[in-house]
Amino acid sequence: METISMLIPAVLLMVANDPSLKLKEYHRLQGVWVVESANEIRLADVNDTAVGSTFKFEGKHLLIRHWERRYTFEIDASEKPKQMDLVRMVDDVGHKEAELCIYEVTETQLRVCFGGHREKNGYSFAGRPTEFASRNPRNLMYVLKRPK
Numbered sequence: 001m002e003t004i005s006m007l008i009p010a011v012l013l014m015v016a017n018d019p020s021l022k023l024k025e026y027h028r029l030q031g032v033w034v035v036e037s038a039n040e041i042r043l044a045d046v047n048d049t050a051v052g053s054t055f056k057f058e059g060k061h062l063l064i065r066h067w068e069r070r071y072t073f074e075i076d077a078s079e080k081p082k083q084m085d086l087v088r089m090v091d092d093v094g095h096k097e098a099e100l101c102i103y104e105v106t107e108t109q110l111r112v113c114f115g116g117h118r119e120k121n122g123y124s125f126a127g128r129p130t131e132f133a134s135r136n137p138r139n140l141m142y143v144l145k146r147p148k
Contacts, residue, residue, distance in 0.1 A: 025077040025105075029057045033110050033144035035066065055110070055144055062086060071099070083128065084112070100128035107146075114140040 038050035053066035062071045071086040086099040104111045115129045115138060129139050 022075065022077060025075055025082070026060070028105050029075075029110070030059075032056050032147055034147050035142055036145050037143045038066075039139075039141040050142070055112070055142075075103075081130075081132070102129050102132065104132065110142075110144040112142045112144070114142075 033055045035050050035053050035055070050066045053064075056063045056065070057073075060072055060074070062073050063069070064071070069088055071088045073087070074085045076083040081102040081104060084101040084103045086101060087096050089095070090097045099114050101115070102113050111132055113129045113132050115127050132141065133139060
């Protein structure tokens with residue numbers, strides 16, 4: 001019995017770190033997703049303008065049309081909730097901005113929750129969200145669907 005209890009965590013770790021599973025998860029994200037709803041408590045004026053805009057995943061690149069921003073991204077599908085790190089260049093000198101997100105993807109729906117918030121004098125970061133909750137004023141929550 002002791003051998004079995006030692007094997008289970010090892011098998012779970014192997015599955016979580018399986019590169020083919022990560023590749024399948026990247027594949028599930030690929031293509032265009034249309035924003036169905038945006039819950040940005042701190043940016044109320046953005047909610048209406050975000051609906052209908054797109055997130056386009058190509059390889060490890062993401063274009064968010066609403067912000068006209070291009071990112072590279074990495075995912076960790078072994079975490080609960082799944083994690084996504086977005087990185088973009090913010091100037092010609094090489095400064096980068098990171099967005100730490102959580103996400104959930106099905107065949108027809110993608111939910112992405114961004115952490116952090118903007119202030120008058122720049123970017124203040126609150127860390128990665130731990131749940132899909134738009135009631136936190138530091139989170140940006142998007143629900144997206146595949147276009148028909």
